[in-house]
Amino acid sequence: MNWLNSEAFTLFDQHIKWSDMIGNVIGLLALALGxxxxxxxxxxxxxxxxxxxxxxxxxxxxxxxxxxIVVMVVAAFGWRAWTRGRRQAQDGSIAVRFATWRERGAxxxxxxxxxxxxxxxxTAVPALSWDPWPDAYIFVGTVVAMYAQARGMVExxxxxxxxxxxxxxxxxxxxxxxxxxxxxxxGALVLWGMRDWWLRSREVARPVPEGVPA
Numbered sequence: 538m539n540w541l542n543s544e545a546f547t548l549f550d551q552h553i554k555w556s557d558m559i560g561n562v563i564g565l566l567a568l569a570l571g572x573x574x575x576x577x578x579x580x581x582x583x584x585x586x587x588x589x590x591x592x593x594x595x596x597x598x599x600x601x602x603x604x605x606i607v608v609m610v611v612a613a614f615g616w617r618a619w620t621r622g623r624r625q626a627q628d629g630s631i632a633v634r635f636a637t638w639r640e641r642g643a644x645x646x647x648x649x650x651x652x653x654x655x656x657x658x659x660t661a662v663p664a665l666s667w668d669p670w671p672d673a674y675i676f677v678g679t680v681v682a683m684y685a686q687a688r689g690m691v692e693x694x695x696x697x698x699x700x701x702x703x704x705x706x707x708x709x710x711x712x713x714x715x716x717x718x719x720x721x722x723x724g725a726l727v728l729w730g731m732r733d734w735w736l737r738s739r740e741v742a743r744p745v746p747e748g749v750p751a
Contacts, residue, residue, distance in 0.1 A: 556588055556589065556591055556592035556595075557589070557592050557715040557716055558715045559588055560585050560586075560588035560589035560592060561585070561589070561715055561716055561719040562719075563581055563584055563585040563588065564581075564582070564585040564589070564719065565719060565722065565726070566581050567579075567581035567582040567585055568726050569726065571686060572726065572729065572733055574633065576616065576619045576620055578615070578686075579612045579613070579615040579616035579619065580612070580616065582608060582609075582611075582612040582615070582683075583608075583609050583612040583613065583616075585608070586605040586606070586608035586609040586612060587605075587609065589605045589608075589716075590602050590605035590606060590609075593605065603665075603676065604672075604675065604676045604679055607676070607679065607680050607683075608679060608683065611680060611683040611684060611687065612683070614684075614687055615683065615686060615687035618687045618688070619687070633689045633690070633691055634689060634690065634691065635690065635691050635692065636685070636688075636690040636691070636692045640688075640690070641692060644681055644684075644685060644692065644696070647677075647681060648677055648678060648681045648696075651673075651677035651680070651681075652670075652673050652674050652677045652678075655673035655676050655677055656669050656670045656673035656674070658673075659672060659673055668707055668710065671703050671706075671707045672707065674700075674703050675700055675703055675704050675707065678696060678699060678700040678703075679700055681696050682696035682697045682700060694728075698724065698728075701720050701721075701724045704716075704717075704720045705717050705720040705721055708720060
């Protein structure tokens with residue numbers, strides 16, 4: 538498996554690793570499947586996490602590697618949540634909705650407290666991360682985004698956008714150029730997916746006219 542951590546090619550003077558490229562391509566597929574509300578988004582995210590964990594662990598970026606472990610755990614949770622069938626739409630895909638104000642407050646509070654806790658840990662143990670606070674922000678933001686996705690919340694897309702704003706420069710700075718390029722592409726896909734989920738959430742919330750069978 539050493540070939541995974543070898544250089545695949547050079548792009549714009551940036552050295553692209555096989556593991557970085559393959560893991561992120563699968564991650565893009567997972568995002569597209571999430572946009573389609575397909576349950577197969579979770580196995581794809583799990584596999585992407587496995588490959589990127591190998592890449593970051595080999596590069597001694599413990600914070601980013603740890604994030605991939607969380608991605609795998611949340612992917613398993615998401616698979617379970619989406620396959621229960623409790624919130625399935627009529628077409629067999631997952632039903633989506635906007636979070637309540639209470640849920641939004643919980644997500645924001647969890648993101649803030651989590652970033653403070655993880656950033657403090659990374660600062661206290663420098664070997665865990667080269668960039669403690671940005672790495673902590675991405676780590677926690679990813680968890681929040683994936684949890685919201687697993688719950689079918691439209692806000693999951695907003696969380697991904699906020700993660701992207703920090704993820705792009707951080708990945709370039711740490712030598713994972715392909716991840717940086719992919720995060721830019723993620724931004725475009727996130728906007729597209731956000732629009733789709735937003736429209737579908739309105740369809741789900743639309744009341745059924747009287748006299749029309751539910």
